[in-house]
Amino acid sequence: MTDAPERRTTLWVILASATLTVMAGAILGPIVPAIQSGLGVSESNAGLIITTHGALIVLVSPIAGALIDRVGPRRPFIFGLLLYAAGGGAGLVVDSFGPLLASRAVLGVGVAFVYTGITVLIYQLYEGQRMERALGLRSSANSVGAVIWPLVGGALGTLSWQAPFGVYLVALPLGLLAVATIPETGIRGASSRTDAKSGLAGVLAVFRRRPGLLSVYLLYFGANVLLYSIVIFYPQLLAGLGITSSLSISLYLAANGLAGGVSAAVYDRLIERTSRHALVAAALGLWLVSFAGATVAGSALTAVPSVVAFGLGLGLVFPSAFAWIEALAPAGRQGQFSSYLASAGYTGQFLSPVLFGPLVPLFGVRGVFGAAATAAMLGIVALAVVRGR
Template sequence: MSVEQRVEVPWSSTVFQTILACSLVGIMGVPLVSPILPALRTVFGISDTQAGLIITVYTLPGVFLTPVIGLLSDHFGRRPVVLPLLFLFGLAGAAIGFAPAFELVLLLRLLQGIGASGLMVLAITLIGDFYDGAQRHAVIGVNGSAIGIGAATYPLIGGTLASVSWNVPFAFFGVSLVVGVVALFTLSEPSIDEPPSFRAYANRLASAAFVPEALGLWVAAFFTFFLFYGGVLTALSLLLSDVHGLTPGEIGLLFSMVSLANATMASQYSRVAGYLPARQLVALGFVGFGVSLLGVWAAATPVAIGAMLVCFGLGFGVVMPSLDTTTAGLVSGQLRASMLGVLTSMLWLGQTVGPVVFTGVAQNAFDSTVAGYRFLLLFWGAGAVLGGLTVFAYLACRTGASASHSDAS
């Protein structure tokens, strides 16, 4: 058994290493920038709502383009799609550091978002293409752990580089260019069945994407990133600056708690998945999100807030691998990239809507943005706990009823 566990993850494979690199680039765009949002308010003389747009315009392309990128990847291959995305991400991201005006920053973030829109979905798609069974679970767990470690590191990098100058963190996006060059020589094209016509393909995709079990995945994906990007990376970042007077580096350190906990939990996902079905794990993850947000609302010190963010990261570490493995297993290789594209599109939608909702409501519906952010943390924290417990109980009852029916038969 121990020998099997050692060979499950192909650490020496250049394809596997390239997949991990694509995932790490794909999640770089927001965690690296989030800790410096307060500083960007000063540099460009913008409001909280405008600062939130730095995230929103980056995530917006993914809402619409990710399913299209999945479709193109299923028809024309993975390499012809992933390589241009890596280069666009790196060039547009690095150019932001030279932008003289806020409007140009938003334009470059939009272009960078186009580059980022397909990287994560293509990484998971490649895992589904090259690996199956227990090895797929193990590889997705490692991929999730790597993402967690990267997301823990990026806020620290962003905050540290921002201590030199506000624009230095954007130079770090040039790493994507290096990954693109490496992928050009190391990423092989997986073997998948010849796809049908676009019309037949679209009909099959629509049928698969709108079955009830898939719809539940899309809703969970949306709210996962809605809460994380709106409640944590945007609202809490501004709260930590305005209420507690933290610097970008200190904010980045606190946010790394989420990612470290995520990495730890994701690395154990193959074990955790043996205890409960993936959908029940998603429900428990939302309970973790809610407890974290309620704890942040009640916490009086940055240290206590950091401790509560660990809970959010643990929930993240079970929700994301569960969504990925369940979606990848719903369909064959012909439709896999497109279905994962729909999943990722819902993630991007959550990223896009979250910052706008949290900053917009706090700024326009309350006497002070601080009061607004605190209310929203309480509201969504309570909602996540109640929703997660309700869905978990429903799924547990349904599983028990199915088991009883099988025994009776």
């Protein structure tokens, strides 16, 4: 791919769209109490407004991936942006719980198509080092979105609980830009006879032939489980240190996102000098240091390195996972197998509080980070075993 101006515009549309997949839930995080009050619902029901789209992403992503393999990524990607605007922006005018929950389901379907569409567009529009750079920038855009969109949501939430829903409408002009700038890539290649079997039997046949795919999904699942251990439980750790204001807590989480954005932005330069396995090993080492540090942090200052170290590692793991899928997925089925990555990631986010939550009453919130440090250590051991074979 050349560096022509129109191609650079295409990349910017893709990267801007990548921030939307993070924004889907993050922009409403700061206004959950306002949503609860505005709708007159319980805290758990207000939380469903934030999480429902994630369940739809897990369920719909494989469908989106299969469609992308059939018709190419351009049209499903644009369709996803339009659904995103409709489902997300509906909150501006919907003021009752049931219809709002339904609109969040529509949003989740849109995110599924956008998320997998972005992945396959990068695979097909870029090659070699340019693809590595685009994947790194995509992860960097996600991290920057995780910093910016919650701040936007919090600011608009001071106007009304419905105002932040208007930001979802940014997907509409992005969809129009995509129509003008995203080229039709067509359908690449064809799978081998063994890899082309349909249904569950075909998927299992691919996994038998390419077992590395399962390792990538497990890595991405685990990374998201650990990410949400920070998102959900680090504020509790900070509260124990006397840091309770929402602004102060948001600064720690912003530091995590910014650190991930920095490491992801230089991912392509790092991959020129070393291997993906080495980068993932470095990330696991950073996570071990991060979570071990969280278990002993005793002040506002000593709590900073843990979130920074975790973010730096995340910025190395995410683009590595996407690049491995591009290398391992059968030709002509990149949409299908990259969609499983999306499902694995959002499942990890959903299960994180389920896996770590029971540890809090038993060992306190620091026990969560002790368990996370153990998981990082096990990851290092598993990677060493795999590399040693």
